[in-house]
Amino acid sequence: MADAKRQSTEPAKVIGLQERRLGRTVLRTYRSQTDIDNVVPNEKQPRLGPKLDDELQLQIEANEGVFEPLLVEPHPDIPDKFRIIDGDRRWTNSQALVEAGREQFRTIPIEVTDRTLSDDERLRVWIYIHRQRKEWDTREKEMVAYRLIELMGRASAANILGISVRELDKLADVFELSERFENLRDPSAAITWSREVMGLSKKLVTPSVIDAIVTKVNRKQITNSKELRKLRTILRDPVASAHFLQDEGSIDSAMLEVAEAKPIRKTGFSSDLDVAVKSMQALPWTELEKLKGDPDTLAKIEEAEKLLASLKQNLSK
Known part of the structure; x- marks a missing residue:
């Protein structure tokens, strides 16, 4: 037996x-x-x-x-x-x-x-196999980059993945940040949150901004990773940015603080002239056909030509 x-x-x-x-x-x-x-x-x-x-x-x-x-x-x-x-x-x-x-x-x-x-062969084989699977792009490549740095250092890790050390560091930074997101319904979504944050401008995303984002996500004050794209607008506005960094600040409330750029409205003769020119430009060809040979219209155009010529002469002196 x-x-x-x-x-x-x-x-x-x-x-x-x-x-x-x-x-x-x-x-x-x-x-x-x-x-x-x-x-x-x-x-x-x-x-x-x-x-x-x-x-x-x-x-x-x-x-x-x-x-x-x-x-x-x-x-x-x-x-x-x-x-x-x-x-x-x-x-x-x-x-x-x-x-x-x-x-x-x-x-x-x-x-x-x-x-x-060998260790090198084993890792290359594993990575080759996993690159063929959908999980690689959805959640694994950052994790593997981070792990390879631990196992064999940055230069060897970059060589095995076939990327530059700079690209490797970006992947590792994304994974490291993803570890700070907690209480997510789907833990693998932490990578998505982290990618959105790291996709923002480095000039805008300071350590205090990252801390605020992580805190608000973990508190469920921000519930959709795509909302983070609005920070590109919020963080460029000093008032909106300061509001977002406050404990009670949210994406939506910060967007209300963004100063609206109001167009400058032209006034006076220049504005009236713009209106006249746009009115003539907007005249449909069917109306032009009807006005062909009309003596009153031709007389008014001739009068306008004389007036415009006089104005041009006076304004150019």
Whole structure:
């Protein structure tokens, strides 16, 4: 009995290697299945935050197991174990089901590399895979940039992501600010709030402005991230800006404080002349057709020409 149990948990032998190209990295892998306890999470996982997900557990149950195999490598330090390259959330939620007594989810599908990858290779593979998924642009790229800086420094992180150090710093700043937004109905929306703030002019967004925005969002005084775009107008107006920074100030109340630019109205002869010119310009062609050859109209135009010529002569002296 012990022999049978040992055989069921031993890693499968390498059979039928296939090449899998992931960006600049080419892996040789094989497909197998293994007990969930034979898989160990990656301590240098680029994704931060909680991994338990009720919706993902429902998907695993509906599919009667994990649908997409976990990408794993031979563990460098623990014999006969695999370390996760990609699939940490699938493993975490499968384990949660097993711990809840759902033993049918103990066996999980895996795709195993023929060797242990370097840290650089492992991160490049993970990033390449995740860039193909919609979550990358919606919430992951800033988080990964921040995490990579922690793991390997700015220069190496920028190199792996294929961006400049300046672009990397912007992504990391967005993530760092997003961590300050709390009590949001959807925690992943914090990145959206942070992007809106960082999208404002650096000249307008001082530390005190950022503090005010974070406080008002956390208090539910601002409930829509798109409202932050109005700050481009508010922060340029000294009175409106000062009002917004007050404890009770909101986007809407600050907008009421923005001084309205009133057009300067022309008066006198120059204004009357503008009216006359615009009236002539607005005359429809159908009316012109009717006035062709009309002696009274031609006489008035001639009189106007003489008057305008006299005015021009007097005003030019």
